[in-house]
Amino acid sequence: MLTYATRRMILAIPTLLFISFVIFMLLQLAPGDPMAQVPLTVPPEVKQKMREALGLGAPPLVQYWKWLVQIFWIEPQVLIDYVFGTGLAEGKLRVISWQTRSPVMDIILQRIPQTLWVVGVAYVVAILIALPIGIYSAYKQYSVFDQAGTFVTMVGFSIPPFFTGPLLIVIFSVQLGWFPSIYDTTHVVNDWPSFKVQLQQMIMPVMVLAFQITAQLSRYMRASMLDNLGQDYVRTARAKGLSEAVVVGVHVVRNSMIPVITVIALGIPSIFGGAIITESVFKVNGIGQLLLTALFANDLPMVMTLTFIFAVLIVAFNLIADILYGLLDPRIRYD
Amino acid sequence: MTESPQDDLILADSSPRGVEAIGALKDTGPTAPPRSRGSDIWDQLRKHKGAMFGLGFLTFITLAVLVGPYIYTVDPQKLDIRNKDMRPIYTALWDSGAKVGWNKPLGSDQLGRDNLAQMLAGGRASMAVGWAAMLLSLFIGTAIGVVAGFFRRLDGPLMRVTDLFLALPILPLLLLAVTLFRQPLRAGFGPEGGMFILIVTIVAITSWMPTARIVRGDVLAIKEREFVLAARSIGSTPGKLIRRHILPNVLSPIMVSAALGLATAIITESALSFLGVGFPSDFPTWGKMLADAVVRMEQFPERVMLPGIAISLTVLSVNYLGDGLRDALDPRIRGR
Amino acid sequence: MLDNTSDHPIARIEKLRVEFQTKGGTVVGVEDVSFDIGSGETVCVVGESGSGKSVSSLSLMRLIEYGGGTIAGGRLLFDRKDGGVVDLATEDQRTMRDIRGNEIGMIFQEPMTALNPVFTVGRQLTEGLRVHRGMTKAEARAEALSLLKQVRIPEPERRLDQYPHELSGGMRQRVVIAMALACKPRLLIADEPTTALDVTIQAEILALIDRLKRETGTAVMFITHDMAVVAQMADRVVVMFRGNKVEEGTVEEIFENPQHPYTKALLAAVPKLGEMTGTDLPRPMKLVGQEDNATAPIPGTEEVLLTVEGLTTRFPVKGGFFRSTVANVHAVEDVSFTVKKGQTLSLVGESGCGKSTAGRSILRLVEPLAGRIDLDGTDVMALSPSGLRDARREMQMIFQDPFASLNPQLQLSDQVAEPLVNYGVGSKSERQDRVAMLFDRVELPRSFMQRYPHELSGGQRQRIAIARALALNPKLIVADEAVSALDVSVQAQVVNLMMELQAELGLGYVFISHDMAVVERVSHQVGVMYLGRIVELGPRRAVFEDPQHPYTKALMKAVPIADPRRRKSEKDLNFKPIPSPIHPVGHVPGKSVYAEVTPGHFVLTSESGY
Amino acid sequence: ERGADGEVKILYWQAPSILNPFLSGGTKDVESSSMIIEPLARFDESGALVPWLVDEIPTVENGGVTEDLKQITWKITPGLKWSDGSDFTSADVKFTYEYCTHPEGGCAQLTKFEPVASVETPDDLTVVVTFKEPTPYPYTAFVGGESPIIQKAQFENCLGAAASTCTEQNFNPVGTGPFVVDEFKPNDVITMSANPNYRDPAKPAFAKVTFKGGGDAAAAGSAVMETGEFDYAWNLQLAPDVIEKMEAGGKGVTVAGFGPLLERIMLNNTNPDPNLGPDERSVIRPHPFLSDPAVYKAMSMAIDRPLLVEVGYGKAGKPSCSWVPAPADFAYTPEGCDVQDIEGAKKLLDDAGIVDTDGDGIREKDGVPLSILYQTSTNAVRQDFQALIKEWWGEIGIETELRNVDGSVFFGGDAGSPDTFQKFYADVEMYANTFNGTDPQSYLGNGLCDKAPRPETQWQGENISRFCSEEFDAIHTELSQTADMAKRHELGTKLSEMAFEEGAMIPLVHRGRLSAHSNSLGGVVLNVWDSELWNVADWYRVK
Numbered sequence A: 001m002l003t004y005a006t007r008r009m010i011l012a013i014p015t016l017l018f019i020s021f022v023i024f025m026l027l028q029l030a031p032g033d034p035m036a037q038v039p040l041t042v043p044p045e046v047k048q049k050m051r052e053a054l055g056l057g058a059p060p061l062v063q064y065w066k067w068l069v070q071i072f073w074i075e076p077q078v079l080i081d082y083v084f085g086t087g088l089a090e091g092k093l094r095v096i097s098w099q100t101r102s103p104v105m106d107i108i109l110q111r112i113p114q115t116l117w118v119v120g121v122a123y124v125v126a127i128l129i130a131l132p133i134g135i136y137s138a139y140k141q142y143s144v145f146d147q148a149g150t151f152v153t154m155v156g157f158s159i160p161p162f163f164t165g166p167l168l169i170v171i172f173s174v175q176l177g178w179f180p181s182i183y184d185t186t187h188v189v190n191d192w193p194s195f196k197v198q199l200q201q202m203i204m205p206v207m208v209l210a211f212q213i214t215a216q217l218s219r220y221m222r223a224s225m226l227d228n229l230g231q232d233y234v235r236t237a238r239a240k241g242l243s244e245a246v247v248v249g250v251h252v253v254r255n256s257m258i259p260v261i262t263v264i265a266l267g268i269p270s271i272f273g274g275a276i277i278t279e280s281v282f283k284v285n286g287i288g289q290l291l292l293t294a295l296f297a298n299d300l301p302m303v304m305t306l307t308f309i310f311a312v313l314i315v316a317f318n319l320i321a322d323i324l325y326g327l328l329d330p331r332i333r334y335d
Numbered sequence B: 001m002t003e004s005p006q007d008d009l010i011l012a013d014s015s016p017r018g019v020e021a022i023g024a025l026k027d028t029g030p031t032a033p034p035r036s037r038g039s040d041i042w043d044q045l046r047k048h049k050g051a052m053f054g055l056g057f058l059t060f061i062t063l064a065v066l067v068g069p070y071i072y073t074v075d076p077q078k079l080d081i082r083n084k085d086m087r088p089i090y091t092a093l094w095d096s097g098a099k100v101g102w103n104k105p106l107g108s109d110q111l112g113r114d115n116l117a118q119m120l121a122g123g124r125a126s127m128a129v130g131w132a133a134m135l136l137s138l139f140i141g142t143a144i145g146v147v148a149g150f151f152r153r154l155d156g157p158l159m160r161v162t163d164l165f166l167a168l169p170i171l172p173l174l175l176l177a178v179t180l181f182r183q184p185l186r187a188g189f190g191p192e193g194g195m196f197i198l199i200v201t202i203v204a205i206t207s208w209m210p211t212a213r214i215v216r217g218d219v220l221a222i223k224e225r226e227f228v229l230a231a232r233s234i235g236s237t238p239g240k241l242i243r244r245h246i247l248p249n250v251l252s253p254i255m256v257s258a259a260l261g262l263a264t265a266i267i268t269e270s271a272l273s274f275l276g277v278g279f280p281s282d283f284p285t286w287g288k289m290l291a292d293a294v295v296r297m298e299q300f301p302e303r304v305m306l307p308g309i310a311i312s313l314t315v316l317s318v319n320y321l322g323d324g325l326r327d328a329l330d331p332r333i334r335g336r
Numbered sequence C: 001m002l003d004n005t006s007d008h009p010i011a012r013i014e015k016l017r018v019e020f021q022t023k024g025g026t027v028v029g030v031e032d033v034s035f036d037i038g039s040g041e042t043v044c045v046v047g048e049s050g051s052g053k054s055v056s057s058l059s060l061m062r063l064i065e066y067g068g069g070t071i072a073g074g075r076l077l078f079d080r081k082d083g084g085v086v087d088l089a090t091e092d093q094r095t096m097r098d099i100r101g102n103e104i105g106m107i108f109q110e111p112m113t114a115l116n117p118v119f120t121v122g123r124q125l126t127e128g129l130r131v132h133r134g135m136t137k138a139e140a141r142a143e144a145l146s147l148l149k150q151v152r153i154p155e156p157e158r159r160l161d162q163y164p165h166e167l168s169g170g171m172r173q174r175v176v177i178a179m180a181l182a183c184k185p186r187l188l189i190a191d192e193p194t195t196a197l198d199v200t201i202q203a204e205i206l207a208l209i210d211r212l213k214r215e216t217g218t219a220v221m222f223i224t225h226d227m228a229v230v231a232q233m234a235d236r237v238v239v240m241f242r243g244n245k246v247e248e249g250t251v252e253e254i255f256e257n258p259q260h261p262y263t264k265a266l267l268a269a270v271p272k273l274g275e276m277t278g279t280d281l282p283r284p285m286k287l288v289g290q291e292d293n294a295t296a297p298i299p300g301t302e303e304v305l306l307t308v309e310g311l312t313t314r315f316p317v318k319g320g321f322f323r324s325t326v327a328n329v330h331a332v333e334d335v336s337f338t339v340k341k342g343q344t345l346s347l348v349g350e351s352g353c354g355k356s357t358a359g360r361s362i363l364r365l366v367e368p369l370a371g372r373i374d375l376d377g378t379d380v381m382a383l384s385p386s387g388l389r390d391a392r393r394e395m396q397m398i399f400q401d402p403f404a405s406l407n408p409q410l411q412l413s414d415q416v417a418e419p420l421v422n423y424g425v426g427s428k429s430e431r432q433d434r435v436a437m438l439f440d441r442v443e444l445p446r447s448f449m450q451r452y453p454h455e456l457s458g459g460q461r462q463r464i465a466i467a468r469a470l471a472l473n474p475k476l477i478v479a480d481e482a483v484s485a486l487d488v489s490v491q492a493q494v495v496n497l498m499m500e501l502q503a504e505l506g507l508g509y510v511f512i513s514h515d516m517a518v519v520e521r522v523s524h525q526v527g528v529m530y531l532g533r534i535v536e537l538g539p540r541r542a543v544f545e546d547p548q549h550p551y552t553k554a555l556m557k558a559v560p561i562a563d564p565r566r567r568k569s570e571k572d573l574n575f576k577p578i579p580s581p582i583h584p585v586g587h588v589p590g591k592s593v594y595a596e597v598t599p600g601h602f603v604l605t606s607e608s609g610y
Numbered sequence D: 001e002r003g004a005d006g007e008v009k010i011l012y013w014q015a016p017s018i019l020n021p022f023l024s025g026g027t028k029d030v031e032s033s034s035m036i037i038e039p040l041a042r043f044d045e046s047g048a049l050v051p052w053l054v055d056e057i058p059t060v061e062n063g064g065v066t067e068d069l070k071q072i073t074w075k076i077t078p079g080l081k082w083s084d085g086s087d088f089t090s091a092d093v094k095f096t097y098e099y100c101t102h103p104e105g106g107c108a109q110l111t112k113f114e115p116v117a118s119v120e121t122p123d124d125l126t127v128v129v130t131f132k133e134p135t136p137y138p139y140t141a142f143v144g145g146e147s148p149i150i151q152k153a154q155f156e157n158c159l160g161a162a163a164s165t166c167t168e169q170n171f172n173p174v175g176t177g178p179f180v181v182d183e184f185k186p187n188d189v190i191t192m193s194a195n196p197n198y199r200d201p202a203k204p205a206f207a208k209v210t211f212k213g214g215g216d217a218a219a220a221g222s223a224v225m226e227t228g229e230f231d232y233a234w235n236l237q238l239a240p241d242v243i244e245k246m247e248a249g250g251k252g253v254t255v256a257g258f259g260p261l262l263e264r265i266m267l268n269n270t271n272p273d274p275n276l277g278p279d280e281r282s283v284i285r286p287h288p289f290l291s292d293p294a295v296y297k298a299m300s301m302a303i304d305r306p307l308l309v310e311v312g313y314g315k316a317g318k319p320s321c322s323w324v325p326a327p328a329d330f331a332y333t334p335e336g337c338d339v340q341d342i343e344g345a346k347k348l349l350d351d352a353g354i355v356d357t358d359g360d361g362i363r364e365k366d367g368v369p370l371s372i373l374y375q376t377s378t379n380a381v382r383q384d385f386q387a388l389i390k391e392w393w394g395e396i397g398i399e400t401e402l403r404n405v406d407g408s409v410f411f412g413g414d415a416g417s418p419d420t421f422q423k424f425y426a427d428v429e430m431y432a433n434t435f436n437g438t439d440p441q442s443y444l445g446n447g448l449c450d451k452a453p454r455p456e457t458q459w460q461g462e463n464i465s466r467f468c469s470e471e472f473d474a475i476h477t478e479l480s481q482t483a484d485m486a487k488r489h490e491l492g493t494k495l496s497e498m499a500f501e502e503g504a505m506i507p508l509v510h511r512g513r514l515s516a517h518s519n520s521l522g523g524v525v526l527n528v529w530d531s532e533l534w535n536v537a538d539w540y541r542v543k
């Protein structure tokens, strides 16, 4: 298992290099200009000077190489400095965002809490809702509960968030005034009342996101449960005189979780990818909003780094999903 | 040689019980008349209420957007500024002061464009994008999945390519494609046709990955099944193996992907419209109508509700249809 | 042994009727069955597949409800431990949970799937104990250990922490038995506990159940369709047919004096080891209802069709950091034999000994590492891919599982025509004619041509597979466990069909099987394989009547005989577990050296691993 | 009293990404930083200069500007302190000049300093700016929100290429303004508190500011006027009916102000035919039909400007036909600008012999159908305009194809993209443009022949319509040498008129800035000539 994991990890490096190169070239070739947001009152010559100051003039391959060095060599040093208080990276040029002229990594770190609060919580909430729904719908296949669950989850899957989002705002913020329509990223949770405020501002984006994720997960769970409920070992367990709760809740669920957990693992990168539309509807300035503004501002270092981190997560969670599969299912052994 | 082995029974014992008993030693053949798989699947599908609702609604909506514009011939792009901001006719039921009129059955938007005509035209675009992108993505996903699953050596590289596409950001990709291909496509297919091809392609190439993964998994399993070995032993070439033996057997996950793919494509197109990088501005799609109307959601709820419900219902019915199809295509379930 | 039977039945089934509500209407699983089981007695329930054996047993456990069935009539009287007879058919599920696993234990058909793959053996064994006996974890574990010892699993301590997939089929089945016995049930239901197992393991399991019954006085309901097993196990036999009981009696009565025509027919279809003793040539079976079929011996010719020399096939085991080959599975090791035109060579041996691999290597469906394969003058090993494709016209294969070897999505006529299409034989209409002819040949009605595999029974499917193999007029057919998955009666017909075809068309067969009785029936030559090598090779008569190699001898002993008067005793059994065929890279196994005992009868004298 | 009114919450739907306007130039960044760093003088809501960190505005009359118009002397108010407590001196002003003019710095406000030859600091409170040439309008450097003073001590090590590495400085500049940064989360939120060293001890009234960014204009308007979560929302580019509905929410009001921002349709004076090569497209003159006065005049006449205003901008827009719509002295106001005249337009075309010859409803000029590709950036109001104008042009027999391009591409200068507004690979395109301050001289220079974007200049250049007239160039030269205000007004108006009458552009709407503040926020004076937040020190909570 260990060698399997290390081998996959080492193989992932060329993969990631390739992916980063493709993304870089894509971004290079894509039209757009970081100066697009500078007002027209600034004349072109000045814009040209600003571009040069950002290092835009250099040939793409040189720029790519610089980025590689920065992300793989200098940023880790910064991390080491931060942890051990050393001075390895001092004076070295980090990956700098064109919009803010500050290190991209710092901004990303700043955004992660927001994203985790909202998207992460939504994911957890969705899992907590989806699994029981899936389990019960499968156990009572074709029952009223199953039918209703299917309907609701499908509606959840099919309604785009830019529809549900504003709808919730109109109902709960404008009409009822229960929840704020604008997420306050500076809010600090330190006691119960502030926690309540945090809950209030989270509840709508979390609802919108969780609705969609629940839909997909509960479908997977249901299908997986149905597969397993028909298996022989279920009959064996019943023949032992175990109660239904144990038969279904322990024997069947444990087996059904195997594929579902890998599905969950594969979905985790998307948490860090943020939820572009939901975040912008509720003004949760998380990673998704960061990516979107960076895209529209053509902040290539930012877009590149975010996309690359996303790619790393995808590759990593692919690996984690495989390993989890092996851990959960004793039949699978990687060696 | 007798026509049928069952006839042999008559030769056996004379007691009727005995005849039957010894007959049991024969293979018991099917008693029902032969039925094609197609009608079998259809029978199964018919029993799935959700699938039937889905099929019905899908047929309805497809017919409506295809035939509708010939019946309701109002030009969806025609501005009629005097009749702007009309409410749908049914609002008169509870609000007698509302600005309604039979000339605009579903009301009109802020420039006086007819909502019904826009719904029909927009549905046409959304459905076309959905179907085309879904088919394309299905094609790519299936091809990659089958090749990766079938040819061991290509498995690794193709799965890494899948990772790559999972990581590709759609917006720059679309912008790049617009830069590179809009002009040639516009020359060949007109401004709307060209954009259509671009959007369909981009949606497709950013959404085939789950299909490829699922298909690959299934192909890996089916490849180990004995009938594939049997087919090899009777001299089937790899191409034929894939076409005749493997593809038909991965049809059921593909159908499910198809259902989800149509939904994803419609939603992605509308999300692109929402972000402002979709079709030309005077070319209505449901997604664009919805996105444009969100700011006036309170005064004119119908303008978000109509396209919103249309999108949701379409996606919902496709999902249901996919569910039903999966059940119907799975022989294990069909038997029950 | 039969001292305290019948006078005091533990379970009594009266007029049981079970129905299933399906989409196609109500299906009757069991129509009308009554019998009882006394303590210390083994009642065997026999019958064709689908005759309602499992449904009856599941009804006794009231598990049938979870499969969508309902007990529509009849009573299931059960004598509970603490006195008092209850009707299980009307008890609520709570009481049933008390009875299940506690007073009635059940062993299921498929050892491979009956255990939960994600829990350890120990956990699954202790569960029942903790529920019914209220034991603590430690107590239950100690009890589980003693159970495993009771069922004679080697290294029981270690097994407790292993997962089911880490055990061999035989060991798994013993775990299932241990589980069923955990709470010392008064009634043990064993639903085809050995069908999926090798002869040797089967013999062990049967001996085990028998011993337990004797030692604890448990009543046993033993379900099987293997008459030889019945003969070995039963005190009384219940014969079921299409949901009804057609006959009941002691085992001797049933075997020696069957009354019902179905029982007669069934017994006639069972190949019995030793039936062919004294004859040289194989000959089709005589079947009830087909008295007219030709049962002339099949002589074959002396012309050599296939020569295999030094065939070696290994599968690499990848591992380590760079997925390099760290070891090899020596699946087939230096195997040589010849097949003559119109004759059958059988390969027998335990599961995993390399029979299938040998068969597939001949067609180069797996690439052999070394060796020479000569098919009627063609050097198969030297062929290019396209040459190989052409050569496969001459040799075809029939696979074990008729359900798996046909593509579920294609019409039967297309499947049979496929080899013709592949090799571009004939025009479309000529092909159609040939397919129709082939359907006639394997005795399937032409009306089946438009059907799909799932509409056919197992035997019919296997006929389709045979028709497909015949399509190109091959000279050699490799039949890999071609009849193992079929019901006895159907098996007999398919075996007969294959032999008829051999006599008519002069086919050469490589017949792979672990069923010694069938092998005895069909073979001219027999090769016994062990750990990748042929340990004994010779004319069937010589090998069966005068086995020389110790492994052959052990194998012959393990085969159950369909005769209640020739029961085997546990003492005769003496099996060693098969060593691993996996060797590190660079391991050079010795050559196979044979001694010719009698002309044509070779015995391996070099190291065999046994 | 300073800090008595608690917290004020400001919402910009475009989030500030940096607090150093020299490195960004984006409006959001300039305005957010204007609460912290300040220029020597500002424009007030009427466009008049007001002294800010100086005691009076230097002029020729008071001797602050030399007679030859080549030197201006600023006298800094004594006793000013930076927020860190150190003294504000002329050295800081001079440093600001050096910072921005450093050749590797990529300063966004370079134009402000370009005419400057040198900056001298005779003493701590005197700044002498010398120009390279006589400058009739010397109030560019150190004037207005775009040109604030930064602290030398803080930015000393951030010159040139090092500018980008000074994250701490760029995010947290030391200033003289009413607030100091507590925390800056780029593209998200700024929290500020009152500057303890602010020159007026009674100001600002607010102790804290939350400056949130992100979202869209609709959400921002709603947050101020409907839910009341925020006090101030910037630049609500929304349809009037939407604004009206939000105001009905009753929690806030909108304020509008008009600068020189003009929404216009630029007419391509070159031929954008895709069949021409990349180096000839939009380079070769003339356009096959747009250069015909009958065509562009008819196109202009067919437009119903008041309706456009009603649909798109409401009280934040006025019909206009002047390239420079404000200050009013420079505005050109022809007759009939605000009436639509479809029939007149048709007649004009008919008279010019541009008629539909093949019966497809589209007129042809010399066999070329009047078929127009009309592009603009992606924006709801612009798309509504496109639809309306397409309709009207259709009525006079001109066919229109619409295209909208994502703003980041359209306004970006990527020479590789065919969709930038500079390349102008279309017949007409619509966008808005404006100028800083109150003097349009250099803005009017956008019509000069040699400013046309060409392949040789990587398509850079401000003369988007490729308008070219010797007379125009001559008048512009005259303007640049004239100091007399009345004469300048006359010349400027003439240039606007020429651009309209000779087919450089079709002006549409004079756009204002519409912002909203809550009912409880007092002291808001909307200023379009400078930062909107110019007087944030005077804001207070209405009790």
Ligand SMILES: Nc1ncnc2c1ncn2[C@@H]1O[C@H](COP(=O)(O)OP(=O)(O)OP(=O)(O)O)[C@@H](O)[C@H]1O
Binding pocket: C020, C022, C027, C028, C029, C030, C047, C048, C049, C050, C051, C052, C053, C054, C055, C056, C067, C068, C069, C225
């Ligand atoms: N869940 C079910 N749904 C519908 N019909 C069923 C179900 N289970 C069993 N049957 C039907 O009941 C009949 C008896 O089945 P049963 O499983 O008892 O056969 P069996 O004698 O055990 O056969 P085998 O030897 O193959 O195990 C069959 O005809 C079968 O089709």
Ligand SMILES: Nc1ncnc2c1ncn2[C@@H]1O[C@H](COP(=O)(O)OP(=O)(O)OP(=O)(O)O)[C@@H](O)[C@H]1O
Binding pocket: C315, C316, C329, C330, C331, C349, C350, C351, C352, C353, C354, C355, C356, C357, C358, C514, C581
């Ligand atoms: N594709 C393969 N890769 C690796 N090992 C294999 C492969 N196929 C078979 N083996 C191994 O080769 C050995 C011989 O297998 P084979 O299938 O030939 O046995 P068999 O005698 O046919 O057994 P059975 O009666 O169970 O079919 C076994 O140990 C098996 O695990």
Ligand SMILES: [Mg+2]
Binding pocket: C053, C054, C055, C109, C191
């Ligand atoms: Mg059974």
Ligand SMILES: [Mg+2]
Binding pocket: C355, C356, C357
């Ligand atoms: Mg085998």
